[in-house]
Amino acid sequence: xxxxxxxxxxxxxxxxNRLLMEMGGLVERQLRSAARAFVTHDTGxxxxxxxxxxxxxxxxxxxxxxxxHIIARRQPAARDLRLLxxxxxxxxxxERVGDEACKIARMTEQVATFPIPxxxxxxxxxxxxxxxxxxxxxxxxxxxxxxDAAYEVIATDAEVxxxxxxxxxxxxREIAEQSDFLQRSVNTVWTARALERIGDHAKNIxxxxxxxxxxxxxxxxxxxxx
Amino acid sequence: xxxxxxxxxxxxxxxxNRLLMEMGGLVERQLRSAARAFVTHDTGxxxxxxxxxxxxxxxxxxxxxxxxHIIARRQPAARDLRLLxxxxxxxxxxERVGDEACKIARMTEQVATFPIPxxxxxxxxxxxxxxxxxxxxxxxxxxxxxxDAAYEVIATDAEVxxxxxxxxxxxxREIAEQSDFLQRSVNTVWTARALERIGDHAKNIxxxxxxxxxxxxxxxxxxxxx
Numbered sequence: 001x002x003x004x005x006x007x008x009x010x011x012x013x014x015x016x017n018r019l020l021m022e023m024g025g026l027v028e029r030q031l032r033s034a035a036r037a038f039v040t041h042d043t044g045x046x047x048x049x050x051x052x053x054x055x056x057x058x059x060x061x062x063x064x065x066x067x068x069h070i071i072a073r074r075q076p077a078a079r080d081l082r083l084l085x086x087x088x089x090x091x092x093x094x095e096r097v098g099d100e101a102c103k104i105a106r107m108t109e110q111v112a113t114f115p116i117p118x119x120x121x122x123x124x125x126x127x128x129x130x131x132x133x134x135x136x137x138x139x140x141x142x143x144x145x146x147x148d149a150a151y152e153v154i155a156t157d158a159e160v161x162x163x164x165x166x167x168x169x170x171x172x173r174e175i176a177e178q179s180d181f182l183q184r185s186v187n188t189v190w191t192a193r194a195l196e197r198i199g200d201h202a203k204n205i206x207x208x209x210x211x212x213x214x215x216x217x218x219x220x221x222x223x224x225x226x
Numbered sequence: 227x228x229x230x231x232x233x234x235x236x237x238x239x240x241x242x243n244r245l246l247m248e249m250g251g252l253v254e255r256q257l258r259s260a261a262r263a264f265v266t267h268d269t270g271x272x273x274x275x276x277x278x279x280x281x282x283x284x285x286x287x288x289x290x291x292x293x294x295h296i297i298a299r300r301q302p303a304a305r306d307l308r309l310l311x312x313x314x315x316x317x318x319x320x321e322r323v324g325d326e327a328c329k330i331a332r333m334t335e336q337v338a339t340f341p342i343p344x345x346x347x348x349x350x351x352x353x354x355x356x357x358x359x360x361x362x363x364x365x366x367x368x369x370x371x372x373x374d375a376a377y378e379v380i381a382t383d384a385e386v387x388x389x390x391x392x393x394x395x396x397x398x399r400e401i402a403e404q405s406d407f408l409q410r411s412v413n414t415v416w417t418a419r420a421l422e423r424i425g426d427h428a429k430n431i432x433x434x435x436x437x438x439x440x441x442x443x444x445x446x447x448x449x450x451x452x
Contacts, residue, residue, distance in 0.1 A: 075301040
């Protein structure tokens with residue numbers, strides 16, 4: 001009997017893992033399409049990124065629901081509990097990666113009226129290659145609970161930060177040739193963006209409150225609930 | 227006996243709530259100082275934002291640890307389980323708010339060599355007022371599980387988005403007066419930033435993997451563990 005329960009539990013975890021991988025696959029597609037659309041100024045491809053968003057949101061909700069049900073029903077301890085909580089948190093991060101891909105798709109629409117720069121957005125291509133590799137590696141590492149691969153991804157994040165710093169420096173050089181005050185303006189927008197994201201976080205927290213009280217998720221009102 | 231356990235459980239939840247509020251208070255201080263530092267070009271005040279980061283990180287880890295222990299020990303069902311999971315997720319969001327405040331503090335150091343613009347960063351001040359109100363309201367709503375207040379915060383997020391759009395439009399106007407291609411450059415940096423954050427998310431997911439396997443948290447290596 002105990003073995004039967006354990007087998008059932010294993011199959012529940014396996015199904016959760018499949019959900020997470022399905023979600024990861026969709027988000028990876030969003031990211032690849034968005035990055036490719038940006039560097040080639042392909043607005044048609046950018047539009048495809050938005051169409052995937054509904055499915056990603058639906059999967060995140062399904063993942064959260066399943067995790068909560070399993071915790072309540074199985075009352076797992078220690079490692080199993082940490083796994084379930086981590087799957088939920090990973091789902092949240094994947095969904096936010098999808099959000100960023102949508103932002104890149106919107107940027108594409110804005111830059112598409114300009115010529116592609118001579119270097120073909122080399123800095124963006126470099127960053128894209130690194131983060132796609134990070135994403136696929138971490139998803140694979142999650143499925144196999146591969147600690148070495150996880151540490152590898154964590155270490156790689158510094159390369160992405162360097163890549164961003166290089167793109168940022170190039171912009172400031174370009175701006176410096178034209179105006180003394182554009183640096184101030186750019187930093188103003190960056191700050192506005194940071195504030196805008198803080199608003200998102202506050203909104204998230206409020207949505208958790210609704211979730212606690214109502215037992216349902218208001219994060220993606222458009223997503224179909226099972 | 228059962229009542230005794232329930233009282234003990236209540237006091238555990240209360241102590242969790244206090245931890246979350248303490249963390250929220252620190253993050254709010256970071257946000258207020260960072261926003262004030264930016265609009266007044268006060269680099270001394272900006273430096274204070276960084277000094278609070280260690281405490282915020284420590285509190286996030288403590289919050290996560292406590293939640294996992296309570297779930298494992300008490301095996302709560304339904305609403306209590308949702309509450310504990312939501313406290314953990316809220317802790318994650320608060321910590322990221324603190325990260326954004328640090329970014330604003332770094333922006334301050336970069337703009338401080340320029341004169342303060344004639345409008346005194348009116349758009350930033352407007353956004354700051356809204357997000358501080360969102361943050362204090364949502365924390366208060368969390369403590370009281372106040373559904374109406376939570377929905378109010380969720381609705382207010384649209385105002386922050388509008389505030390950002392206004393700042394963004396003002397920058398593009400300023401740039402348009404100087405160059406045909408700076409729009410492209412600015413969008414390139416935005417895209418780079420989005421990719422950089424995607425790297426952060428992938429890193430987060432890998433850290434969850436380490437957490438599952440090792441049972442400890444690698445997110446803030448500098449933070450003291452209890």
